[in-house]
Structures are given as structure tokens and as C-alpha cells.
């Protein structure tokens with residue numbers, strides 16, 4: 001665990017101030033670019049670069065299976081995790097299309113599939129063949145939790161080394177809305193019943209059963225807010241741990257992180273509980289339909305950029321929000337000032 005603790009630089013308020021002053025010089029009424037102006041200032045503060053550009057972005061999808069899937073908490077069978085990883089590798093998933101559209105480098109990492117995928121597009125960082133069922137034992141050991149966090153740290157270190165200027169953590173894992181709900185219940189101290197949702201598409205009775213299962217897991221595992229790393233071991237998932245590591249690594253490099261939906265936001269909250277300064281590098285891409293997402297965003301005090309009723313995961317909501325932050329940065333860099341354009345102020 002000690003390995004994953006990194007020093008996180010504080011935001012550069014001077015770079016933010018410079019951007020604020022420039023925005024007021026640009027050929028527009030002051031404040032007329034609304035939230036885009038705040039985003040440009042925040043990006044400058046995060047990176048320390050007043051003329052920062054968020055491209056190219058890197059999308060890192062972490063895939064893993066969940067022992068709790070055996071309790072019937074998803075509308076889909078576990079094998080779909082592996083099948084979707086094969087789909088990512090073949091280029092046919094939603095995130096492949098969006099990654100291409102925004103010029104992102106997309107990497108797929110197996111951090112814990114129950115069955116290996118034999119494809120050179122998939123990085124094999126498997127910690128174990130899925131987590132254990134938390135109704136029966138902790139989902140993972142301390143060593144496994146550390147290894148999963150480490151795989152996220154390394155993936156981001158590599159992406160930044162290769163030139164990524166912003167990071168989108170994505171995920172795939174049948175059953176991971178259950179695990180994320182449990183983690184969020186622990187970290188927010190809200191009743192898990194309030195945080196349970198349909199995930200991939202459970203009907204009313206499916207959600208009821210999922211709620212009962214998750215309440216039982218909370219009773220037997222007792223994950224606690226003051227011990228986020230232990231909570232991860234009790235009820236977490238390998239892809240959730242890896243995304244937490246990814247978020248910590250990006251913040252350590254001053255690289256902005258664009259968050260996707262429920263599961264990646266809970267992973268970011270886990271990272272923030274491990275290292276609170278990480279919050280300064282987070283931007284919420286969208287609001288997912290999964291009901292717990294709102295509570296996760298509130299716990300992080302983040303307001304999402306988009307609300308398109310998505311509930312897919314993979315990083316898709318963040319990839320869709322990326323052009324908004326890219327536009328904020330580009331407007332700030334590229335627009336003429338009143339003096340340059342000869343427009344009266």
C-alpha cells in the first residue's frame with residue numbers, strides 16, 4: 001500500500017490568475033463563456049500552464065470480474081465482462097468509437113477477469129481470477145488490493161510518459177455497480193439501500209433482491225469510512241482499485257482527470273479518501289442514471305458537465321465531455337484580445 005502513496009502537488013493559483021486575467025481581455029463580454037471560463041482557470045491551476053491543452057487524452061479501461069455476481073446482482077451473466085473486453089480489443093464498443101472521435105489513446109487492462117483473453121490489445125495485469133464473494137470472505141487480500149492499485153498507477157505513468165495530457169479512467173465489470181454501491185455506502189456512511197440501482201438494467205424485483213444482498217454484505221463485512229483501503233479489500237473490485245491508482249498517479253503528474261459514471265466516480269472518491277489532495281485534479285464529465293452517482297458526486301463536491309441519461313460506463317460519459325474541456329482551453333488560447341482585434345471594450 002505504501003507504494004501507492006505519492007506526493008500530490010498543490011494547484012498553481014498564479015497560473016489560474018493569469019488565465020482569469022486573459023479571459024477578461026478576450027473579445028467577449030466578461031463571464032459570457034460561463035462555466036467554460038471556470039474550466040479554463042481550473043485546468044491552468046491543475047497543470048500550472050496558462051495555455052494548457054488537454055489533448056491528446058488517454059482513456060484507460062480496466063476490466064475485472066466480481067465474486068458477488070454469483071448472488072444475482074446484475075441483469076447480465078459474468079461472461080459478458082470477457083466478451084466485452086474482446087469487443088474492446090476488436091474496436092466494436094462504444095468507447096472505441098468515442099476514443100477515435102476525440103483522438104484518444106485507448107488501452108484495455110485485464111486486472112481480474114475470471115477467464116484470460118488472448119489478445120495482444122489487452123494488457124494482462126491480472127491480480128486474480130475475479131474477486132471473492134464478499135458474502136463469504138473479503139473480496140480481496142491486502143496484497144491483491146495493492147497490486148490492483150499499482151496496475152492503475154503504472155498504466156497512467158506509462159500513458160503520461162507517452163504524452164497523455166489528460167486521463168479518462170474507464171471500466172468494465174459485470175456486478176461492479178454492486179461493488180461501487182458498497183464502497184460508496186462505506187465511504188459516505190449513507191445506507192446502502194439508498195445507493196442501489198438497476199446497473200445494466202435490473203427490473204424492480206431485481207433491484208429489490210440486489211438491495212437485500214448488499215445490505216447483507218454490509219452486515220457481514222462492515223467496511224468503514226475511516227479505513228478506505230480495508231473497505232476496498234472487504235467489498236471492492238479490482239477495476240475499482242486500479243482506477244483509484246490511476247487517479248492518484250494522474251494527480252501526482254498534475255494531469256487533469258475527467259471522470260465518467262458511477263463506478264469511476266466511486267473509484268475517485270476512494271482515491272480521495274486515500275489521498276485527499278487528489279480531489280484538486282478531478283473534473284466530473286457527466287451525471288449517470290445510476291442513482292448512487294449523485295451521492296458520489298456530492299461526496300466529492302463535483303458538478304458534472306453533461307447530463308445525457310447515460311449508464312454505460314467504459315469511460316463513455318467522460319469521452320463525450322472531453323470536447324467541452326478542450327473547447328474551454330482552446331478558446332482561452334486562441335481568441336483575440338480587444339486590443340489585438342481593435343474592438344472597443
Ligand SMILES: O=C(O)c1ccc[n+]([C@@H]2O[C@H](COP(=O)([O-])O)[C@@H](O)[C@H]2O)c1
Nearest residue numbers: 074173175176177199200261262288313
Ligand atoms: O458508469 C455508470 O454509471 C454505469 C452504470 C450502470 C452500469 N454500468 C456498466 O455496467 C456494468 C455494471 O453493471 P451491473 O448491473 O453488472 O452491476 C459495468 O460494466 C459498467 O461499466 C456503468
Ligand SMILES: Cc1cc2nc[nH]c2cc1C
Nearest residue numbers: 076080084200312313314
Ligand atoms: C453489453 C454491455 C456493455 C457494457 N459496457 C460497459 N458495461 C457493459 C455491460 C454490458 C452488459
